[in-house]
Amino acid sequence: MSNGDLPPAPDSSGQRRPPTAPRVDGPWQGERYRLKAAHHQVADRLFVASTGQGDPLLESVAARPPRRLRDAALGAVYMVLPVAVVIALVVWFTAEDRTLAFLISAAVVAAVAVLAFWYNASEPTVVLRAGARAVAEVDADGAGTHLPLYELRSVSVTDSPRGLALRLVGPAGQRLTLPFGLLEANQRLWDLVYSGIRHSEEGGAEIDERTRRVLHLPPRRSETGA
Secondary structure, three states: OOHHHOOOOOOOOOOOOOOOOOOOOOOOOOHHHOOEEEEOOHHHOOEOOOOOOOOEOOEEEEEOOEOOHHHHHHHHHHHHHHHHHHHHHHHHHHOOOHHHHHHHHHHHHHHHHHHHHHHHHEOOOEEEEEOOOEEEEEOOOOOEEEEEHHHOOEEEEEEEOOEEEEEEEOOOOOEEEEEHHHHOOOHHHHHHHHHHHHHHHHOOOEEOHHHHHHOOOOOOHHHHOO
């Protein structure tokens, strides 16, 4: 498909639906992600933005992406180490039976470390929402960032802690980094986002060569001699 074959943007109800977007990295696999995709209609009176206004919500997908074990372990160390130092100093200067006190303190610190690791290893649910012309990433409480898909300033592909991800920058500098594993878990949502990328590119959005290759974007007009 060339830039001259750019399909029209869908209306607020999602019609006509954009063409199927190409597969990039594939959806996350496995029950640990707890993926849940949903399709919506304008009549549902749901919205992309957490403000409850703006573009009607058409597609959504939710998951609990696990953090890498190394990151979780480092986070637990940073949380527990200051507490352990304080306890050790208190025990050293106040305890009569230091051996017993240190053993009890070590058990407490170990329990706290396990809880901290468990907390860091499981991120809260992340939800992606998309309408015909907007996309958002929100948390379980509905708070988050949304931006217009057809007014993007730049589009890039980056490596993130959640895997290969799409980084979008909106007209006011707002940023979203969306993992492909979550985007592609709802093909219809990915179709809407990809359509916005295509139109934003036509409008002058910055897209580097690596991103063009990964997203299977057609050659620039200057490259085709158009």
